[in-house]
Amino acid sequence: MKHVFFVLAICLPVFASAQFTGTTAKGGGLTIIVTDGTDNSRHSPQRPPGNEKFQDPIRALGMVDAIQAGAFIDRPDYGKVGFILIFCVNDSVGGKQGSLTVNGQTYRGVFRLIRQKISLDEKVPPGMTTYRLAGTVFFLGIS
Numbered sequence: 001m002k003h004v005f006f007v008l009a010i011c012l013p014v015f016a017s018a019q020f021t022g023t024t025a026k027g028g029g030l031t032i033i034v035t036d037g038t039d040n041s042r043h044s045p046q047r048p049p050g051n052e053k054f055q056d057p058i059r060a061l062g063m064v065d066a067i068q069a070g071a072f073i074d075r076p077d078y079g080k081v082g083f084i085l086i087f088c089v090n091d092s093v094g095g096k097q098g099s100l101t102v103n104g105q106t107y108r109g110v111f112r113l114i115r116q117k118i119s120l121d122e123k124v125p126p127g128m129t130t131y132r133l134a135g136t137v138f139f140l141g142i143s
Helices: 002-015
Strands: 018-020 064-072 084-089 096-104 105-116 129-132 135-142
Touching: 096 135, 105 135
Parallel strands: none
Antiparallel strands: 018 135, 064 105, 064 129, 084 105, 084 135, 096 105
16 A cells, blocks of 8 residues: 555656647547545545535536636735636746746746636636647646
């Protein structure tokens, strides 16, 4: 059992990153591995949706068109509700890059707060921009 945890600790950065190649949900191309925090990812407590939970529509994964709430050189502590904090490797903002160290390896790039567009013709809210995912991206958290 100890060996399994050791292998998972080494491979975790691989599971936390993904390559976006512009595939659609029909074509696959994106796999996200998650755990609910239990020992074997089993026997999770059931949580039925309440009135204030799960109000964001569920969308198919694979769309690369996203709405961006912000781009940062340093990792932000807080974000807008419903947005994902990602780190885009080899990206820059105004010619500047931040850094992210994963398992002893340092990557240069940009932190971004994004959410997937509900549809291709969805209007971009005021103060936000469109963003198209490309390259190597680390998923760091959700707000």
